Amino acid sequence: MSTLTKPNHIGRKISRIRELKDMKQEALAQALGTNQQAISAIENSETIDEEKLVEVAKALGVSVEAIKNFSEENMINYFNTFADNAFSNSQGTNFGNSNACTFNPLDKLLEAFEENKKLYERLLQAEKEKNEYLENSLKGK
Structure with missing residues (x-):
């Protein structure tokens, strides 16, 4: 002991x-x-x-x-x-639990790309408006 x-x-x-x-x-x-x-x-x-x-x-x-x-x-x-x-799931495979995707990963990637594109366009428009405002304020002086 x-x-x-x-x-x-x-x-x-x-x-x-x-x-x-x-x-x-x-x-x-x-x-x-x-x-x-x-x-x-x-x-x-x-x-x-x-x-x-x-x-x-x-x-x-x-x-x-x-x-x-x-x-x-x-x-x-x-x-x-x-x-x-x-190692013991209902399908008899030895690879853990089988999780099937309920969405297409490429569709999600395209959605993210489109969202980024929209955000970039909004940013670009905001920059244009800012430049226009600055030019107008310089002309006013």
């Missing part, structure tokens, strides 16, 4: 969740309004008071229960469910 981590070591769970979220101790410290050394102390603690745990959970974007119930095995099972769903 000496080489295995204790299953209820809350600090290690916090550390692992933070790592899975690709967050550094400094970032968590900043979110909690403390310093990196305090986060290191929390992650080395086997227990943590409930109030601090609520703050840490909020900063990590998870629930308190998620921290308390965290285990590597649960994480592996959780991610395996995504893999199972991605």
Whole structure:
């Protein structure tokens, strides 16, 4: 048992969740309004008071229960469910969910081109009006 981590070591769970979220101790410290050394102390603690745990959970974007119930095995099972769903759709293909386009991408491209053309024409007309106004104001002086 000496080489295995204790299953209820809350600090290690916090550390692992933070790592899975690709967050550094400094970032968590900043979110909690403390310093990196305090986060290191929390992650080395086997227990943590409930109030601090609520703050840490909020900063990590998870629930308190998620921290308390965290285990590597649960994480592996959780991610395996995504893999199972991605490879078992109703059509029997192994390429994830089949999403059919409900529009023609070329039509959308042409619509965008036409919209840009209209905007350019409006901009050009505004520039012509501005030049005309400036010329008239110079003639008036």
